[in-house]
Amino acid sequence: MVIHKGSTTKISFSASKVTYLLEKGEISPVEALDILRRQEEELIFRGEEKSKLLLEQSLEELDALVGLEPVKTLVRELQAFVQVQQLRRLEGLLTEPLVLHMVFMGNPGTGKTTVARILGKILCEMGVLRKGHLVEVERADLVGEYIGHTAQKTREQVKRAFGGILFIDEAYSLARGGERDFGKESIDCLVKAMEDHKDNLILILAGYEGEMRQFLRTNPGLHSRFPIHITFPNYNLEELLEIAELMLRQREYQLDIEASREVAKILKCNIGTVVENPGNARLVRNIIEQAIRRQAVRIVKEENTGRDQLMTITLADIQGGEK
């Protein structure tokens, strides 16, 4: 095959300029197409570079999450799988379609939605999903009030999620209400959609571990359709403190020693007493955000405030009273 070394004409010409020169008879169709091809190459190269950068950023975002080792391992596996499939395609070997419907099990605040959102971005940059957006829905968004309404509502949500992830929170609630409930109709509709559009849609069912296991047991067809099951364990005290530190660092705040001890005390207390929801990141976020608001109220009253004061959260901010 003849490889053209490229014409001397600059590729910085706009497409309309190339057309103009071609019409005027100043360049031949071969030269025109050569310029257009090199412009296209440049665009593809830039797009690939951008995509690579975004993927790296998303992976860093995932790595920054505390704990969640099974998810991180899964993403590395997927990344390797996609790369190998691409290499196989180039060699003309058989490639397997990727079925990535998942079940996320865990208590609220254990990172299910956050992980789903990051996964969407990562899979988009890997080329598995076209858009990578997350459509978060619950029972009320899927189940209708009269016959035929449910299928229509479910299909609408599925359509919104094409090219991304449909994330169904508290998915087990679709099966509650027995035989006459419309939730079953929604499940049937989802099953069809996930089979028909498996290359264009990822469905994630999320909810409490116990309820989700029961839900999948009562719907045997569902279990086999979700090849990936991930359990999000509760965070222990050390992890919760790490999350608190991370949240503060991201917001450019810091705890003084007393405040830090107080946060640890509150978290320890909650882990011991709240049985259903022993440890989660949302509790940490609430403590931090409340403290930030209290710190703001305290600081506006002071006259001379330096950088350190603006950044520091004190014991009073955590406890709610003034020192």
Next chain:
Amino acid sequence: MKECLVIGKANVGKTLFVINFAEYLGLDHIEVKISFPNGFSTVKCYSIPQARKELTGLGAHKTRCLQSVHLEIPARKGRKKLKITDTTGLMDTIHQDVEIRRAIAQTLNVLRQTDTIIHMVDAHNLYMSEASALLGEIDYQVVQFAQMRGPYCILANKMDLPGAREGLQLLLRELPGQYVIPISALHKRGFKEVKAFVSRCC
């Protein structure tokens, strides 16, 4: 709806392919949207024999604008819609007729935006030609350009003529790894493979 562009040098059989492919898919009349290089467009309805008579010819550059036909391809329970566009024949050198130069520029413009590229070459001519290179320079450029884009295939046309088989072998050797479908646009041979290809792409 996906757009499929039929591109290639002049006189390789692009227009006849589009008309006969439409007939192969079950149409007895075609609505052709004719888009001129100056921006004007019009729609004309032809019966298949009439289209063959009026739109094709033995000389080069009979087509001097974009001619699009909407097709429907049966797929599973439904039908896939496709717009197939016939283009002005490309050439290696600068043509002296400004009208043809404009039409070629129009073809290259639409090439940058199309979803699927069908590149047509004359298999008979490949064998008979005495040129030093097997394909014209413009064909190599099309191959390189189309490889970067989405779905792409080469139709080796005029397989009904003597020497075309040898021409096809030369082509396969020249462009290893490319998807080449041998066809005869005149006798509608190889259209099943073309249908499968466009069906996968749209």
